[in-house]
Amino acid sequence: MTAIRTRGLTKRYGSGDDAVVALEGLDLEVADGEVFGFLGPNGAGKTTTIDLLLDFVRPTEGAAMVHGYDTQEETDAVRDRVGVLPEGFDLWHRSSGYRHLEFAIASQNGDADPAALLERVGLDRTDGRRPVGDYSKGMLQRLAMAMALAGDPAVLVLDEPSGGLDPHGIRTMQEIVREEAERGTTVFFSSHILGQVAAVCDRVGILDDGELVTVDTIEGLRETAGVGSRLVLETAGEPDDAVDDLSGIEGVTDVTRDADGLYVSYTDPRAKATVVHRLVESDTAVLDFDIEEATLEDLFAAFTGTGTIAGPDSDSTTESAPAGDVVIEDEGSLEADTEEGDR
Numbered sequence: 001m002t003a004i005r006t007r008g009l010t011k012r013y014g015s016g017d018d019a020v021v022a023l024e025g026l027d028l029e030v031a032d033g034e035v036f037g038f039l040g041p042n043g044a045g046k047t048t049t050i051d052l053l054l055d056f057v058r059p060t061e062g063a064a065m066v067h068g069y070d071t072q073e074e075t076d077a078v079r080d081r082v083g084v085l086p087e088g089f090d091l092w093h094r095s096s097g098y099r100h101l102e103f104a105i106a107s108q109n110g111d112a113d114p115a116a117l118l119e120r121v122g123l124d125r126t127d128g129r130r131p132v133g134d135y136s137k138g139m140l141q142r143l144a145m146a147m148a149l150a151g152d153p154a155v156l157v158l159d160e161p162s163g164g165l166d167p168h169g170i171r172t173m174q175e176i177v178r179e180e181a182e183r184g185t186t187v188f189f190s191s192h193i194l195g196q197v198a199a200v201c202d203r204v205g206i207l208d209d210g211e212l213v214t215v216d217t218i219e220g221l222r223e224t225a226g227v228g229s230r231l232v233l234e235t236a237g238e239p240d241d242a243v244d245d246l247s248g249i250e251g252v253t254d255v256t257r258d259a260d261g262l263y264v265s266y267t268d269p270r271a272k273a274t275v276v277h278r279l280v281e282s283d284t285a286v287l288d289f290d291i292e293e294a295t296l297e298d299l300f301a302a303f304t305g306t307g308t309i310a311g312p313d314s315d316s317t318t319e320s321a322p323a324g325d326v327v328i329e330d331e332g333s334l335e336a337d338t339e340e341g342d343r
């Protein structure tokens with residue numbers, strides 16, 4: 001079954017010359033049980049899409065279905081099946097975390113144990129008894145995640161779920177996404193941070209200026225765009241002729257070397273292990289290695305013809321993005337987007 005299906009979904013705010021096209025003709029299908037990453041920079045239309053799926057706003061054109069239910073005609077059936085962690089949310093400052101969870105469980109006709117939900121998101125019983133007005137940004141985000149899970153949803157919609165979370169919180173959030181995926185929950189994960197989406201998602205859609213630019217796996221995106229990542233190896237002495245063989249490895253697109261090391265560009269991440277294996281086989285001592293991942297900016301540039309593609313000499317993983325822009329982050333890193341973090 002298709003968990004989410006949209007056809008020509010369009011949202012314009014205002015009219016005439018002042019109209020803002022938030023979303024333009026979105027045709028999207030997310031399979032049941034899939035973890036789908038919805039990527040795009042600020043203002044791309046991600047939150048608008050989520051608002052349309054939940055009938056918080058009405059489309060200008062087009063339609064959407066969630067688990068076979070029309071989002072406009074069968075809104076209650078849709079909302080019964082969806083747990084949502086919205087980007088911005090208001091809570092009752094004087095009420096405790098427990099009260100919020102009890103409310104969320106009751107309103108979603110769930111039977112979850114509030115204490116277990118708190119524990120799952122990394123909050124303890126003492127936290128649960130405190131008024132949420134005293135919570136840090138990261139604690140609020142964790143509570144909001146617990147509330148999204150309260151009704152044991154078939155579809156979990158996460159809009160920028162890592163906001164305010166520290167690295168441990170981000171890891172917890174990713175673990176929850178994986179656990180939910182194992183239970184068969186469909187996860188719709190909206191973010192402007194490639195690394196976080198790449199860490200958990202089966203497929204990714206890139207939204208740019210209201211339009212869906214492409215849908216694929218992260219590897220597929222890299223391959224299509226030809227903006228692979230790069231393995232930087234420090235070796236003891238000059239690697240011998242075996243280096244020449246590296247260019248023949250499937251997925252490797254370029255091999256260069258200079259006095260500082262050996263640089264192997266690839267579009268298929270599985271090529272990395274083969275490269276290292278070949279070097280070891282040829283008795284080349286690998287002293288250190290680093291991976292420079294292609295960034296969302298690289299992928300954007302390739303798919304939209306905008307931005308700049310990081311050249312071979314740029315250190316794409318350490319570049320810092322301006323506020324509000326795509327956050328560039330290594331897939332394995334958990335350090336980004338933690339302006340405030342947990343207190």
Ligand SMILES: Nc1ncnc2c1ncn2[C@@H]1O[C@H](COP(=O)(O)OP(=O)(O)OP(=O)(O)O)[C@@H](O)[C@H]1O
Pocket residue numbers: 013020021022040041042043044045046047048049087192
């Ligand atoms: N209620 C509204 N009235 C007018 N314009 C709106 C409204 N809501 C959203 N927009 C506009 O629609 C566009 C898409 O906004 P949206 O919030 O969906 O983007 P987003 O991808 O979720 O961005 P972010 O990552 O910043 O949350 C933006 O240009 C935004 O200004």
